[in-house]
Amino acid sequence: MDLSLRNANESDMRFLLDLRDKTMKHYLEEAGLPTSNEEYEKRIRFEFDSAQIVEWGRSPIGLFKVTYSHKRNYWYIVQIQIDPEYQGMKIGSWLINSNPAKHLYFCLGIREVSAIDAEQRMDLKPQY
Structure with a gap:
């Protein structure tokens, strides 16, 4: 696998909005939760400083967010989203x-x- 991670930045927002729609829309609709771009962006921006783009070659295929809590001394996986084409x-x-x-x-x-x-x-x- 030719996978790598890089820090997410503002220029990734269109990709991240599309990724959230592909990976979460069905589940959010089933739960009766909003699926607007505004709501997607709120979730994307949560812990955005720790957001990393998963790349296959040089193509973005996912999002990975992990944070470290000094107070509790542990790592926390905030979010993993992989384009459905690459799942499994x-x-x-x-x-x-x-x-x-x-x-x-x-x-x-x-x-x-x-x-x-x-x-x-x-x-x-x-x-x-």
Whole structure:
């Protein structure tokens, strides 16, 4: 897979509005929630500073937002949206496995020792 991430910017807004419509309209309509561009843009702008565009080659195919809470000392996945044409290709797994915290932990020698639901217990063995 030729996937990469780059920071989202204002010039991505048209793509992000279209992506939200493709991926969420059906679910929002079923729930009786609004599907206007104004409502889409409100959701897109939530945590926009942490928004990254998922690219296949140089083509945008998705949105990935993840934030870090210093107060709680954890990473939070805010949003993952992948164009339906690319869904089912394990891109979501790639995004989660390449999140900054996990990469840093593994570089430091920390390894997962157990997992319950979405919570992982990790351990660092001292080096002598």
